[in-house]
Amino acid sequence: MAALNPPTLEPPPEDPRSVVPSLSLNLSPRTTPQSPLALATPRVARLTTSDLDSFDLGPSQFEDPLKVDENEIVDGYSAKQIFGSTGSRGYTFDDLIVHPAHIDFGVDDVKLGTRVTKRIALGCPFVSSPMDTVTEEDMAIGMALQGGIGFIHAQSPVHVQAARVAAVKKFQNGFIGRPACMRPDQPISDLDELIAEKGISGVPLTVTGLIGGELIGLVEGKDVELVEDRSAPLSSVMTPRGELTTCTDPCTLSEANEALKRAKANYLCVVDAQGALRALTTRKDLIKNRDFPQAVTSLPNYHDGNGAGRSLVVGAAVQLVNKHIHENAPAGHAAGEEEFQTRARALVSAGADVIVVDSRHGDTAQQVEAIKWLKQTFPGTLEVIGGNVATGAQCKRLLEAGVDGLRVGMGVGSIATSQLVKATGRAQLSAIYHAAQMARSYGVPVIADGGIANTGCAIKALAMGASCVMMGSMFAGLKESPGEYYFEQGMRLKKYHGMSSQAGLGLDPSAGMGGVYAGVQGSVVDKGSVHETVPYLCQSVKHGLQDMGVPSIAEIQPRLDSGQLRFEMRSPSAQREGGVHDLHSFTQKLFASAK
Numbered sequence: 001m002a003a004l005n006p007p008t009l010e011p012p013p014e015d016p017r018s019v020v021p022s023l024s025l026n027l028s029p030r031t032t033p034q035s036p037l038a039l040a041t042p043r044v045a046r047l048t049t050s051d052l053d054s055f056d057l058g059p060s061q062f063e064d065p066l067k068v069d070e071n072e073i074v075d076g077y078s079a080k081q082i083f084g085s086t087g088s089r090g091y092t093f094d095d096l097i098v099h100p101a102h103i104d105f106g107v108d109d110v111k112l113g114t115r116v117t118k119r120i121a122l123g124c125p126f127v128s129s130p131m132d133t134v135t136e137e138d139m140a141i142g143m144a145l146q147g148g149i150g151f152i153h154a155q156s157p158v159h160v161q162a163a164r165v166a167a168v169k170k171f172q173n174g175f176i177g178r179p180a181c182m183r184p185d186q187p188i189s190d191l192d193e194l195i196a197e198k199g200i201s202g203v204p205l206t207v208t209g210l211i212g213g214e215l216i217g218l219v220e221g222k223d224v225e226l227v228e229d230r231s232a233p234l235s236s237v238m239t240p241r242g243e244l245t246t247c248t249d250p251c252t253l254s255e256a257n258e259a260l261k262r263a264k265a266n267y268l269c270v271v272d273a274q275g276a277l278r279a280l281t282t283r284k285d286l287i288k289n290r291d292f293p294q295a296v297t298s299l300p301n302y303h304d305g306n307g308a309g310r311s312l313v314v315g316a317a318v319q320l321v322n323k324h325i326h327e328n329a330p331a332g333h334a335a336g337e338e339e340f341q342t343r344a345r346a347l348v349s350a351g352a353d354v355i356v357v358d359s360r361h362g363d364t365a366q367q368v369e370a371i372k373w374l375k376q377t378f379p380g381t382l383e384v385i386g387g388n389v390a391t392g393a394q395c396k397r398l399l400e401a402g403v404d405g406l407r408v409g410m411g412v413g414s415i416a417t418s419q420l421v422k423a424t425g426r427a428q429l430s431a432i433y434h435a436a437q438m439a440r441s442y443g444v445p446v447i448a449d450g451g452i453a454n455t456g457c458a459i460k461a462l463a464m465g466a467s468c469v470m471m472g473s474m475f476a477g478l479k480e481s482p483g484e485y486y487f488e489q490g491m492r493l494k495k496y497h498g499m500s501s502q503a504g505l506g507l508d509p510s511a512g513m514g515g516v517y518a519g520v521q522g523s524v525v526d527k528g529s530v531h532e533t534v535p536y537l538c539q540s541v542k543h544g545l546q547d548m549g550v551p552s553i554a555e556i557q558p559r560l561d562s563g564q565l566r567f568e569m570r571s572p573s574a575q576r577e578g579g580v581h582d583l584h585s586f587t588q589k590l591f592a593s594a595k
Helices: 036-040 049-054 079-083 137-145 158-171 188-198 253-263 283-291 337-350 365-377 392-401 418-422 428-440 455-463 530-547 553-562 572-577
Strands: 096-098 126-128 149-152 202-206 215-220 246-248 267-271 277-282 315-319 354-358 383-389 405-408 446-449 468-471 486-488 491-497 521-525 567-569
Touching: 079 428, 079 567, 096 455, 126 137, 126 530, 137 149, 137 158, 137 530, 149 158, 149 354, 158 337, 202 267, 202 277, 215 267, 246 253, 253 267, 253 277, 253 283, 277 283, 315 337, 337 354, 337 365, 354 365, 354 405, 365 383, 365 392, 383 392, 383 446, 392 405, 392 428, 405 428, 428 446, 428 455, 446 455, 455 468, 455 530, 455 553
Parallel strands: 126 149, 126 468, 149 315, 246 267, 315 354, 354 383, 383 405, 405 446, 446 468
Antiparallel strands: 096 567, 202 215, 267 277, 486 491, 491 521
């Protein structure tokens, strides 16, 4: 039987998925720098211990780390590299982190002085928004006492808004340059009318009944409380000049305060060499000056031309109507040209130091004309803020119109929906950086308005070139904000809404749609008092600037431009890592209550 030969088996075709490609290593000399070890043995795949022992590094072509100048060690990226790079990406607060730097000063050495306009300086970089759920007279007073400024909203009749401005101006005076005066022969009933009208408690008496007349005496409310005959002359109940506490013009506020303390008096009259009354100050204001040394006042003393006194600084909003923007506004909500001018005149007459032209879209022909009118009508006496804007071109138009401050931010507030509804706006950090670069060449401060969820956001806004930050939701739940507290699910809340929402426009939500709205209505948690919150915010910003190695807000811009301030983009994981994480539960307190 013939032997059977086994069949020849052809190897199966290779599955392309199972083929491992061969690796080809290019061992030719590289153009990138290599270590001395790699340069000496470019083709050695493995070194033995003896090879390493015999290897001579020779003169190193690398710098000795101990001899490297710390200024040459560059890490992270400058703002110009991030925002000036090619591409179309917009960045906001969570996207960036500021690199820490060397600290050679204490946190109490950090200076928070800044500007809200060209001429108005603040003690801290915080501004309350002109919203009807945020700023009326109580908030404006509290903000000014703490070193900031409040802008009283325009969602009220002209006379009501003007009265709110006047209430802020009357709250605190250093020297009252034009106090109400009366003649000694006037009846007590005239004093009753004056007290009811102006809410004052004491009146100096002069020969003419006017400031600048010879001082005769002073009458306080307590002097006439028990007098039955209201027709009796004031001279019968006055404290004569010889018994009054006085100082001679010129007199500084600190000298006046010392004189009041020594005399334990309620009033101090400033008189010139001829005995004429020049100014007045009170013990109440002395106490306020002691308790709030950082208070921002509009004028330093009574020697200023208009004699307005050393009153708290306050801003107010005016609105313009634009049929393309305010198509949903009911009658009287946004102002026509005539009402705009009437409101502006009333606010300036009441003492407003600065007016903000309030519009969610500030790049309009109406706003440009309004800014020009305000600057021409009140030359040298009124500061004007324009906005809101988000791009360099928008900024330039308002800057050319003559604004003294720029409000930056479109569609980034916690209650704003314009980016969702109208697909326009800009990421806030990008808007702040580019606006600040444009405004700086005009010497105009930038106000970062919107998106400030915490002090970290405020610090980043300042780091991008903003002079101060305007906040709504951060202040809306404070005791000084308008509205009443209510309870819901055990939480103490206040209502808060966007100015372009149905509630902000004064519309009845049950009346149907009837238009396009760019805001929502919600609620915010009780945050206590402005006198607790603002000091916490200030201390937090001080710590942030200290960690950045920057001793003052004024120093930020030079370091931003020079590239000394360094930043880094954060991945989603890095953003999560930077917040509270990996806890079952936690509680957070912003500040320790004094109660």
